[in-house]
Amino acid sequence: MSAQNSKVWIAELSHTFKKQPHPTLVNINLSVNQGEKIALIGRSGCGKSTLLQMIAGLLIPSDGAVRISGHTVTKPSAKWNMMFQKPSLYPWMTVRENAALGLVFAGTYKKNPEYVEKLLDMVGLTEHKDKNVQQLSGGQQQRVALARSLATDPDILLLDEPFSALDAFTRTSLQNEVAEICDRSNITLIIVTHDIEEAIAMSDRVIIMSHNPGEIVGELHVPLAFPRNRGAEEFSALRDQLFKQFEQIDQLKKQSA
Numbered sequence: 583m584s585a586q587n588s589k590v591w592i593a594e595l596s597h598t599f600k601k602q603p604h605p606t607l608v609n610i611n612l613s614v615n616q617g618e619k620i621a622l623i624g625r626s627g628c629g630k631s632t633l634l635q636m637i638a639g640l641l642i643p644s645d646g647a648v649r650i651s652g653h654t655v656t657k658p659s660a661k662w663n664m665m666f667q668k669p670s671l672y673p674w675m676t677v678r679e680n681a682a683l684g685l686v687f688a689g690t691y692k693k694n695p696e697y698v699e700k701l702l703d704m705v706g707l708t709e710h711k712d713k714n715v716q717q718l719s720g721g722q723q724q725r726v727a728l729a730r731s732l733a734t735d736p737d738i739l740l741l742d743e744p745f746s747a748l749d750a751f752t753r754t755s756l757q758n759e760v761a762e763i764c765d766r767s768n769i770t771l772i773i774v775t776h777d778i779e780e781a782i783a784m785s786d787r788v789i790i791m792s793h794n795p796g797e798i799v800g801e802l803h804v805p806l807a808f809p810r811n812r813g814a815e816e817f818s819a820l821r822d823q824l825f826k827q828f829e830q831i832d833q834l835k836k837q838s839a
């Protein structure tokens with residue numbers, strides 16, 4: 583697995599949904615280098631998912647653009663894969679069949695079926711590969727979705743709160759594994775989250791968004807190596823710093839309202 587250079591570049595992006603009186607996103611400017619891991623954090627409704635869907639090519643902004651490798655994004659691509667909170671798996675298929683789906687659609691599965699086995703091994707599902715996905719737990723299903731997302735060798739992985747429905751132990755281990763896989767394979771990671779710890783655990787840079795309207799109001803660099811040690815002082819210090827930055831932004835917002 584080796585990612586190409588797919589720089590994400592968002593310029594002067596604003597968006598107003600049809601029949602909405604106010605813009606959901608205003609003046610978003612963001613540049614993400616290949617292999618960089620970004621967390622988009624902000625209160626509910628600030629437009630994080632809307633922005634992620636625009637990067638994925640699932641929504642087109644009313645103003646400005648998202649560019650990847652210099653091309654304006656106008657539709658989804660196998661080179662940037664999106665994973666949602668609920669893994670959208672086919673319930674009548676096995677783990678292996680679900681994981682292989684992107685490759686089957688691309689017509690490349692038969693050339694290299696061992697690749698899916700390798701990915702299933704990487705996400706810890708080898709012993710479950712012939713089971714029907716309905717027999718798996720939520721965390722295991724999310725691992726299938728992860729294997730499927732990685733199978734097409736994406737340059738960019740876009741995650742929309744993919745672990746929020748999982749128990750704390752499963753969530754923590756998946757956060758660590760996904761960040762480490764992306765780090766090892768130089769895959770760009772953009773994750774939408776409400777969770778300050780998740781943002782510090784998985785990203786190189788946290789982008790803080792504010793709401794009404796949705797805009798970028800701050801960022802925090804997380805200069806820690808992977809795998810990350812959540813018990814380390816530096817980790818707690820950055821988590822506290824992000825929390826403080828968040829509170830300050832909230833207060834400023836209230837004062838200006």
Ligand SMILES: Nc1ncnc2c1ncn2[C@@H]1O[C@H](COP(=O)(O)OP(=O)(O)OP(=O)(O)O)[C@@H](O)[C@H]1O
Pocket residue numbers: 599600602606624625626627628629630631632633776
């Ligand atoms: N298709 C749509 N039509 C109209 N308004 C929409 C549409 N999709 C989202 N919105 C509105 O845009 C705003 C931002 O929604 P979005 O889901 O992007 O926020 P979010 O920050 O991801 O929220 P959450 O953290 O709760 O998922 C919300 O006010 C939402 O109601």
